[in-house]
Amino acid sequence: SQTIHQWPATLVQPVGSPLSLECTVEGTSNPNLYWYRQAAGRGLQLLFYSVGIGQISSEVPQNLSASRPQDRQFILSSKKLLLSDSGFYLCAGDRDSGWVTGELFFGEGSRLTVL
Amino acid sequence: AQSVTQLDSQVPVFEEAPVELRCNYSSSVSVYLFWYVQYPNQGLQLLLKYLSGSTLVKGINGFEAEFNKSQTSFHLRKPSVHISDTAEYFCAVTPTGFQKLVFGTGTRLLVSP
Numbered sequence: 001s002q003t004i005h006q007w008p009a010t011l012v013q014p015v016g017s018p019l020s021l022e023c024t025v026e027g028t029s030n031p032n033l034y035w036y037r038q039a040a041g042r043g044l045q046l047l048f049y050s051v052g053i054g055q056i057s058s059e060v061p062q063n064l065s066a067s068r069p070q071d072r073q074f075i076l077s078s079k080k081l082l083l084s085d086s087g088f089y090l091c092a093g094d095r096d097s098g099w100v101t102g103e104l105f106f107g108e109g110s111r112l113t114v115l
Numbered sequence: 116a117q118s119v120t121q122l123d124s125q126v127p128v129f130e131e132a133p134v135e136l137r138c139n140y141s142s143s144v145s146v147y148l149f150w151y152v153q154y155p156n157q158g159l160q161l162l163l164k165y166l167s168g169s170t171l172v173k174g175i176n177g178f179e180a181e182f183n184k185s186q187t188s189f190h191l192r193k194p195s196v197h198i199s200d201t202a203e204y205f206c207a208v209t210p211t212g213f214q215k216l217v218f219g220t221g222t223r224l225l226v227s228p
Contacts, residue, residue: 046216
């Protein structure tokens with residue numbers, strides 16, 4: 001079965017510090033991968049998606065960047081965190097048939113608090 | 116572009132009562148529709164999906180939803196809720212041929228004894 005692992009699960013960082021959140025996928029190859037952010041009262045906001053190695057699309061202008069160095073690895077980064085970067089970050093990928101149906105499977109999330 | 120509106124941010128209900136969580140969408144093209152559930156501090160799990168065919172879709176944990184094209188709605192229902200159904204529920208839409216999911220802001224279902 002397809003699973004996504006995210007780490008770290010919880011992170012507390014000072015303003016201005018760097019960030020790296022990592023996501024790895026098991027049980028499928030060449031998935032489309034997504035980073036979502038969930039902020040209180042705002043639902044899920046799509047930040048980035050990737051259809052393959054080195055291919056990143058950004059959905060909103062922001063302080064964050066994403067990279068996909070390997071087929072099953074997706075990384076979310078920042079050089080200098082802002083208070084507004086706090087939130088719950090979710091990595092997601094397509095189900096095997098997801099490229100047709102749009103069904104996603106999600107990791108357990110990474111909670112980032114910027115102080 | 117597609118959008119999803121979940122008008123109810125929170126729905127309190129007593130155990131064993133019925134519940135309906137509302138979802139309306141906007142799209143100029145045909146869409147697929149989804150309901151996901153999120154338990155505290157976890158990722159999202161798929162409850163059910165509408166791709167085509169019967170407009171009444173049954174999902175896991177006794178939930179069902181009905182696609183109404185004329186009203187552009189996809190409301191989620193359960194005839195009798197349990198304490199364990201307490202969670203946040205997200206409606207999502209994507210155009211057929213799939214590009215990316217657009218989620219609503221979520222509805223928190225609070226089931227009390």
